[in-house]
Amino acid sequence: MEGDIRFLARPVCELCGAKERKVLLSLGFSDAAVFNFLKSYYRGGITKEILNGARYEIVKCGKCGFIWQSQILNDPGMERLYSEWISPGDSFQKKQRAALSLYSGYAGEVEAIPRLVRREYPPEINVLDYGMGWGRWCLMAKAFGLNVTGVELSGERVQLCRKNGIRVVGDVQDLMPESIHFINAEQVFEHIPQPRKTLETLAGRLAPGGVIRISVPNGRRVEAAMRNPAWKAAKDAAHPLEHINIFTHRTLGELGQRAGMSVIGHPFLFGGGKGSGSVIRAILRKYYQQCLGTCLYFRKAA
Numbered sequence: 001m002e003g004d005i006r007f008l009a010r011p012v013c014e015l016c017g018a019k020e021r022k023v024l025l026s027l028g029f030s031d032a033a034v035f036n037f038l039k040s041y042y043r044g045g046i047t048k049e050i051l052n053g054a055r056y057e058i059v060k061c062g063k064c065g066f067i068w069q070s071q072i073l074n075d076p077g078m079e080r081l082y083s084e085w086i087s088p089g090d091s092f093q094k095k096q097r098a099a100l101s102l103y104s105g106y107a108g109e110v111e112a113i114p115r116l117v118r119r120e121y122p123p124e125i126n127v128l129d130y131g132m133g134w135g136r137w138c139l140m141a142k143a144f145g146l147n148v149t150g151v152e153l154s155g156e157r158v159q160l161c162r163k164n165g166i167r168v169v170g171d172v173q174d175l176m177p178e179s180i181h182f183i184n185a186e187q188v189f190e191h192i193p194q195p196r197k198t199l200e201t202l203a204g205r206l207a208p209g210g211v212i213r214i215s216v217p218n219g220r221r222v223e224a225a226m227r228n229p230a231w232k233a234a235k236d237a238a239h240p241l242e243h244i245n246i247f248t249h250r251t252l253g254e255l256g257q258r259a260g261m262s263v264i265g266h267p268f269l270f271g272g273g274k275g276s277g278s279v280i281r282a283i284l285r286k287y288y289q290q291c292l293g294t295c296l297y298f299r300k301a302a
Helices: 032-041 075-085 088-096 100-111 113-117 136-143 155-163 195-205 249-258 276-291
Strands: 007-009 021-028 055-061 067-069 071-073 126-130 147-151 167-169 180-186 206-215 261-264 295-300
Touching: 021 032, 055 071, 071 075, 100 113, 100 136, 113 180, 113 206, 126 136, 126 195, 136 147, 136 180, 155 167, 180 195, 195 206, 195 249, 206 249, 249 261, 249 295
Parallel strands: 126 147, 126 180, 147 167, 180 206
Antiparallel strands: 007 071, 021 055, 055 067, 206 295, 261 295
16 A cells, blocks of 8 residues: 555645746655654554655745645545544544534634525525544534535544434535535645635535635744754644645635635624623634634635
């Protein structure tokens, strides 16, 4: 199986297609600054033989400023990464042990959907969770009465979600064009080899006036960090192998705009408890996301 794993080059910007680029960092995956993190994080599942001389190379587009990993795993490598090297059991237990604030946050996000898509009755609203994982967000949306569909590649996660009554499709192409009113994409686009093409496909499934929410790690400090001679890989916006796209507030907004959508105001989300403190947090969250954050809402033209 290891013989099927290869690394693929991404020589041009996945946002604007430009070839001009600046190398911010280039180290072998087997270099101690990178490999020690991989060995520890994946509990010895990744060997230097698997990495096969590939490089952890972070580049920045000379035209639009997008940052990405220029060498990524091929499909067999990605499948092994997400189904084996990342333990499904650990992933599930992490959700099982999640604090109440996670679900309170989900409730706030779902409660905002009717306002965003301008539909009053939940049964009239079709939502898609793209990369639904174990389906917890889907279950919250279903509890609010929305029509819920999920997309997920992991067989274990799909099996559990279907057991919990969630409709699952294997590919966005299986959905009717312009049939979805709201799409949730939580911590997904940093992992996708072709983010712009993927978003254009999702936009084609949105009804006119529909909304997509995209949340990704914030990479605004990545470039500065990589100028540090003591830099070491970490679980951050530039996570080796996994976070192959590194977004800032500006480049995430540009992704949506290049896919034909416009950024809309971030809704107030009252999660994490009641009272004036919750209101203050909602105001600060809204300000941060609209000015600096990498959780943005995009609307398709009506």
